[in-house]
Amino acid sequence: MTRALGEFEMLLLFAVLRLGDDGYGAAVAAEIESRTGREVAHGAVYTGLDRLEARGLLASTLGTPTAGRGGRPRRYYRLEAAGEASLARSIDAIDRIADGMRDALPQRDGGS
C-alpha cells in the first residue's frame, strides 16, 4: 500500500495540509484552483479525497451542521501520519530528481 502518489493526489494532500482545520471538499477545490490557476472538477476532488481516505492517508470528521445547506454538516479532512509520510517522501523524490534542473528549463513569467 505504499505506492507513490500521483500528481493530483499530491495536490490534494498539500491543499488539506495548507487549509489546516478548514479542509473540507469545496475549500480543497478552491485552494487547488487558486494556487494552480486551473479549474478542477469537484467530482474528482471529492472522489480523490475519498480514495486517499480509503488508503489511510487522510482521515475525516463531520463538522457542526451549518445553516443554509440543508443542515448537512461539512466533512473536514486532515492528514494521517501515513499521509504526512507519503507526502514527505514524494517531496523528497521530486526535490532529488529536480535538484539543479530548474535553470535548465525555460523560466515562466509570473510563476504560480
Place this chain on the structure above:
Amino acid sequence: MLARVAARLLLRGERAGELCDGLAAEFDVRASADHAAAKAWYRRQVHAAIATWWRGDNREARTTLRRRRRLHATTISRRRPPGATPSDRELPRTVTLMERIVQDLRYASRTLLAGNTFAYVAIAALALGTGGATAIFTLVDAVVLRPLPYADAHRIMAVWETSGDWMRNSVAAANFLDWRASSDSFETLAASNTSGHNLTGRDEPLRLSGIRVTGDFFATLGVDSALGRAIVSDDDADAAEHVAVASHGFWSRVLGSERSAIGQTLLLDGGPHTLVGVMPPGFSYPLAGVDVWTPMRFTPEAAARRNWRSLRVIGRLSDGVSESAAHDEMVRIAARLSADYPEANENVSANVIPLRRELLGNVQSTLVAMATAVGLLLLIACVNVANLLLVRATGRHREIAVRAAIGASPARIRQLLMVESVLLAFVGAALGLALAVPGARFLTALIPAWVPLADAVRVDYRAVVFCLVLVGLTTILFGMAPARRAARTDLSDSLRGSRIAGGDVRTRQALIVTQLAIAIVLLIGAGLLIRSFAVLASEDLGFDADPVLRARVQLVEERYPDDDAQRAFFDELLRQVDALPGVESAAMVTRVPLGMSGGALIYTPFNQPTPPLDATYRVVTPGYFKTLGIELQGRDFAATDAGGEPVVIIGEELARRHWPDQDAIGQTLKIGDEDSDSPWLTVIGVTQDVRQWNVEIAARPAIYVPASQGRFGFFAPQDLVVKVATTPSALARPVRTVVQAIDPELPVASIGPLADVVDRALARREFKMRLLMAFAAIAALVAGVGLYGVLAYMVESRTRELGIRKALGAGQGSLLGLVVGKGLVLVGLGSAFGLAISFMATRVLAGLLYEVSPLDPVTFVAVPVALGLVAIVALAAPARRALRIDPMSALRAD
C-alpha cells in the same frame, strides 16, 4: 438532478450529498458574479463527474471500503476457531455473482466502446434493426393482429357485385334490396354511399364529407355512438324525421365539442337535419374523414334501379354461418337475379369478402415487404455482432489464455464474453426502443387513412416484450458461439503466440458472405421499388398540372334546382375568374384527374354492335383541355354548342378501339345501350389519353361532353380549374373571393395547386421506396464495414506471410491481388447467394411494383455493381496496408 445522479455514481451515501452541496455553494458564489459563466462551470463540473465515473477512478476506493465493511461483517458472523484471523484468501469468495457481472460489465463497456468503430457500427445496426423491427411489429400488431375495432368484427363482410373479372363492383340499389330480402346468411345487410353536403346557416358555409347509410348500418358494424344515438333502422323510413350523426372530429372541430349540439338542427344542402348523436373518436367508415352520416332513403324510382351501381354493402353474418356459405348463397341469389333481369344483370354475380381483408388489401403486402426488410436488417445487425465478438475473441486469445492460466474457469471466461454480447445487445435494444416510438408513428404513413386502426399506433408493452425477446435471442444465438469457442482456448498454443485458428477465419468469412448476400437482397428490393417509382413518375399523365389551381364548388339542388341554374352559375364564375389578373384560362369539369373519383357510363358507337362498353364520362366547359394542357385534335367545345347539334370529344383510346384505321372525327356514338333513346353525339375532337382514376391505372376510354348540352345528373361539374401565369396558390384567395361574391352560401373546398393532387397520388409509393432505400443503404454500409473488418484483420494477421512473400520478391501486383482477390471472392460469393435468394424472394414485392418485373434485369445487374463499388472502398485501406508492409519488421515482429 443530473448532478445528483452523477454524485451518486461517484460517492456513497452522504458523501454524494456533500459533493452536491459543495457544487451548489460554489455555484452560488460564482453566480453572484456572472450567472451564465457559473452555469457553464456547473455543467462542466457535472460532465467531469460523469467522466470520472466512467473511467472508474473511484472504483478502488469504493470497493476497498466495501470490502473492509464486509470483512468486518464476516469476522463477526463466521464461526472461526479462536485465534484464527481472516485471511486475504477469503476475500474473493465473498464477491457475489452479481458483483462479478457488474465488474465484467464495466470492463466490457470500457474495452468495447473505447474508440472501437466496429462496436459503434454494431450497436447502431442493432439499434436500427431492433428499432425497425419493433416499430413494424407495433404496426402489424395494430393493423393485422388486433381485431378491427368493431363488435365481433370477424362476422362483418363486405359484399360486392362482380362483373367479368372486376371483382369489387358497387351494387345497384334494386339488387341490394333483393339481396336483403332473400339472404338468410346475413343477420343484417346495410348499404352506404358517399354524398357531400354543403352546411349552411352558420358564419361561413362549409363543405362536409357525408355518408348516407341504411338504418341498420351501425348495427351491422357493431358500433355505437359516443353521445346521443347512432342511426337506427327506423330512421330510413320515408316519414321519419331527417336526422344526422356527426363524427367525433366534426363535432369537436365545428360544433365546439358541445354536448348541447345534440338536438340542434344542421342545414345540410338547405334541408334541416336534427343532430342525434356523435360517433366515438377515430370512427370513420367507410372512408377517412367522414363528417356526418345521414339515413339513406330509397324513393320508389331509386329502389327500382338496377343499372345504377353506387352502393357499398356490408353484412353481418348470422350466427354459425361461414364466410364461404354466405358467399355461395349470395352467388345463388345473384344468379337468380341475372336470370330475372338479364338486361341489367347479365354476367353479374356477387362476392363476399371479410371486412378485414377488404380494408387491408394491399396494405398487407406492404407490411409483409417492410417486415421482411426489417427482419433482414436485423439479421445483418446480428451477424455483425457475431462477427465483432468473434474478432474480439480471436484477438484476445492471449488475454483469455492468461486469464485461464491464472485460474479463471471456462465458465468465468464465457461469462465475461457473454456479458459483452449482452451489453452490446441491450445498448442496441435501448436505442432501438427509443427509435421505435417515433418510428412507429412515422411508419403509420404506410397505412392508408381508411384502415380503422384498433388504437392509435403506439409502442406498448407487447412491443417492448417483442423487442426484449428479439434481443435475448440475438444475444444467445450470436454471442454464445464466440464465447464457447473462446472459452475452449488451448492454453499453450495461445501463450506461445500462434495466432489464428483457421476455423475462426472461415466462420468470419461465412458471416461476411451472409451479410453481403442480405445486403444484395435488400438492395435489389429497394432497386425494384426505385425503378417502379421512376417508371411511374415519368409516366405521361396526359395533362400538365403545374400551372393549374383547382377548387371544388358543389352546387346543391335546393339552391340550383336545374341544370340551367347551374350553367348560369358556371358562366358567371368563369367570366369573373377569367377576368382576374394572372389567369390564362379557366374551366369547370366533373372531377379533376387522379382524384380517385368520378364515374363512367355505358356507351354505344354507331353501327358497331358490341357488348355494353363503359367509358370515363366527364362534363366540361370550353377551354378545359387548354387549361390542363391536354392535347386536342379537332375542335374544342364552344359557347355556340348550346342549343346546337349534340357533340362529344373522345379520348384516343376510345378512338383506337372503334375507329382504328379511320378518322374518328365525324363519327357518332350515344350514351346508354343500343336501345337507349339518348341522342347520337358527333365526335368533334380526339384528345390525348388522361389518367383519370390514379397514376397506376392506365388511361381508359374517355368521353367528354359539353356542359352546355344534355343533363348533368351525377356528372355535374364540381371542379374549377384555373391555369395561371404565376404560381397557382397565389390565386387561391382571389378565386375564393369571387365564389363568395357570387354565392355567399357556397363553400369552396379543396382549393390548391393541382400538382398537390398528383403528389398525393404518388406519396405513399414514394414513402415506401424511400424507406426501403434507407434500409438497403444501412445494410450495404454495415456489410461494407464488415468486409473492411475482415480484410483488415486478414492483412494484419498475415503480416508475416505477406512480409516473407515481399522479401522473396513478390511484386506489388501479386500482393494486391492476394488481398483484393480475397475481398472480391467474398463479394462474388455474397452477390451470388444474394442474387439467388432475391431471385426467389422478390415475389414478395410483386404487389408493390409497377411495370417492373420482380426479376428486372437492370436491377439485378446494377445492384451487384453498386455493392462492388462499396467493396472497393472497403478494400482500399487493407490493400494499401498490405503494400506498405516492411518485410524486415514483419519478420522481426512477434
